[in-house]
Amino acid sequence: MITDIKANKPRPITSKIKIELFKRGTNVQHAIKILEAGNHILITEFYSNGLSLLQELKAHLNKKFPNKSFLEQKEYRAAYHKLSNLILIEIVDHKLEVKKSPSIGWLEKLYPETGNFFLSFPQIQGLNSSWQWYKKGITIPVLRNKIHPYYGTYFPTRFEHLVLFDNWLKRYKGPKKSAIDVGIGSGILSLQMMKYGFQKVFGTDTNPNAIIGLAEFMGNTKLSRKIELDFGYLFGKWKKQTELIVFNPPWLPKLKNTDTNDEAIYYNEKLFPDFFKEAKQRLLPEGKLVLLFSNLAQITNVTKEHPIEKELSEGGRFQLEKYLKKRVKTASDKTKRDQYWRSTEEIELWVLKNK
Numbered sequence: 570m571i572t573d574i575k576a577n578k579p580r581p582i583t584s585k586i587k588i589e590l591f592k593r594g595t596n597v598q599h600a601i602k603i604l605e606a607g608n609h610i611l612i613t614e615f616y617s618n619g620l621s622l623l624q625e626l627k628a629h630l631n632k633k634f635p636n637k638s639f640l641e642q643k644e645y646r647a648a649y650h651k652l653s654n655l656i657l658i659e660i661v662d663h664k665l666e667v668k669k670s671p672s673i674g675w676l677e678k679l680y681p682e683t684g685n686f687f688l689s690f691p692q693i694q695g696l697n698s699s700w701q702w703y704k705k706g707i708t709i710p711v712l713r714n715k716i717h718p719y720y721g722t723y724f725p726t727r728f729e730h731l732v733l734f735d736n737w738l739k740r741y742k743g744p745k746k747s748a749i750d751v752g753i754g755s756g757i758l759s760l761q762m763m764k765y766g767f768q769k770v771f772g773t774d775t776n777p778n779a780i781i782g783l784a785e786f787m788g789n790t791k792l793s794r795k796i797e798l799d800f801g802y803l804f805g806k807w808k809k810q811t812e813l814i815v816f817n818p819p820w821l822p823k824l825k826n827t828d829t830n831d832e833a834i835y836y837n838e839k840l841f842p843d844f845f846k847e848a849k850q851r852l853l854p855e856g857k858l859v860l861l862f863s864n865l866a867q868i869t870n871v872t873k874e875h876p877i878e879k880e881l882s883e884g885g886r887f888q889l890e891k892y893l894k895k896r897v898k899t900a901s902d903k904t905k906r907d908q909y910w911r912s913t914e915e916i917e918l919w920v921l922k923n924k
């Protein structure tokens with residue numbers, strides 16, 4: 570049952586801990602010393618007091634790690650992460666206790682069991698921006714309605730791959746009885762398939778928040794009878810063969826010895842072999858397997874291996890029916906430092922069929 574799944578959320582602190590108060594006028598250097606000793610600071614009075622302490626902490630760490638070398642940048646980030654998470658904020662009755670603070674609906678939705686607890690200031694910032702996205706919704710060029718991504722769920726910030734998929738769906742002439750959307754995220758690919766007349770989509774995700782969020786979004790509407798969800802690995806409980814399987818997988822290999830554990834972005838070495846093996850069992854003889862991918866890992870020299878090309882040359886299960894690619898628009902000013910590779914980034918749509 571979807572109602573039994575537990576959402577990922579920042580862990581609330583409910584036990585008693587040693588804490589020092591921070592308000593306007595508190596000596597900042599003293600506060601930073603407390604953090605460096607591994608103790609907690611509680612933000613009081615105004616939300617902005619937390620913001621200014623974070624600013625001061627950044628300035629302090631910038632002095633400590635002035636170098637722009639990769640290693641120092643990494644140390645800076647690690648130190649900021651550690652110390653900033655010792656800065657706490659109190660939640661009373663599902664609301665931030667300090668004045669002039671944003672109202673964050675997640676505090677009620679994600680913590681039904683307790684209204685009074687502490688979270689770290691960066692966690693609150695994360696919950697706050699996620700709440701803004703969720704409430705306002707995000708306009709997706711290929712969909713009529715906005716999507717409302719649930720806390721901790723992947724949503725796209727660029728749309729080239731969705732346009733590729735949309736164009737492919739527009740021309741698709743095969744049967745439209747059912748499809749499987751592996752790693753459904755905020756449901757965009759499934760909604761595109763609905764738009765083009767698919768009668769049923771079976772979606773999965775290993776991220777509980779994706780499943781909970783979509784179940785909530787669909788409620789009891791007609792959509793909830795057309796898109797069925799399962800919280801599970803790859804195909805989850807869906808065993809029946811379908812005429813279309815789509816997967817927009819993570820695009821980057823997980824590097825050893827890093828804490829890159831976001832499953833929407835990084836894949837481990839088992840993911841693609843497992844996926845193709847299981848997809849083979851679930852694709853109808855005339856079915857299509859559609860994957861969205863990019864050359865990001867290759868052009869940033871993270872790996873030379875392309876998991877889809879590898880499957881095609883070594884797997885013996887599928888053959889290529891169509892391969893489309895699209896240049897990604899040049900980066901905006903904000904991401905200028907990445908521009909050297911952005912300019913050559915290409916999004917790929919792969920259509921495979923049974924051999």
Ligand SMILES: C[S@@+](CC[C@H](N)C(=O)[O-])C[C@H]1O[C@@H](n2cnc3c(N)ncnc32)[C@H](O)[C@@H]1O
Pocket residue numbers: 723724725751752753754755756757758773774775776779801802803804817818819820832833834840
């Ligand atoms: C790049 S996102 C794509 C989400 C959505 N399909 C879209 O196109 O907007 C990849 C999604 O796959 C999910 N995922 C990663 N590994 C998975 C696995 N082994 N089984 C099921 N889902 C997985 C992630 O949690 C994430 O939601």
